[in-house]
Amino acid sequence: MSTSSPAADDGGCGLILDKIDFLLKIQHLADGVDQVEPLLEDLADQIDGGGERCRPAVRARFFTLMQDIDPWSLEVLQYCMYGLRWQEVLDHAEILIRHEKGVNRRRLYERLIESFDDGWPEREFFRRYSG
Incomplete structure (x- = not known):
């Protein structure tokens, strides 16, 4: 049974x-x-396959992950954003990093922002993106 909202279950x-x-x-x-x-690969494919109809629900979930960012949520965000490159997620990350005082959390946001670049250094850890 899904723990998400009924509206998010559509499609x-x-x-x-x-x-x-x-x-x-x-x-x-x-x-x-x-x-x-x-x-991670299955998730990215499902998000991509969900098209625009799922984007608002997934974006809201990603924003929540970003607000409470940790190494595990970072990995999910990085993997997905390297392929998807959603501008609104990048914009939100840039807002969060500007207001973050903690050095460790700032570094997590920096790493997330880096994943929007073709030269993202951590892509080498993933078979799908390492070429």
Whole structure:
């Protein structure tokens, strides 16, 4: 059963939100990116396949992840944004980094912003993006 709102469930959007939540839980148990990359790849494909109809619900979930950013949510955001390049997510990250005082959280936002660039250094960790 989906934990997302009924409106988000229309057209399979609730499934995407559930996949995000599942990934966040499983990452704590995973031993390296090799174990989670298939789940990240599936998530990115589902988001891309959801088109514009799921974008508002996914964007809202991503904004929540960004507000409470940690290394696990960062990885989900980076992986998805390297492929999707949603401008509104980049804009929101730039707003958050300008107001963040904590050095560790600022670095997480910097790393997220870096994932919008073709030369994102962490892409090499992922089979899909390493070429």
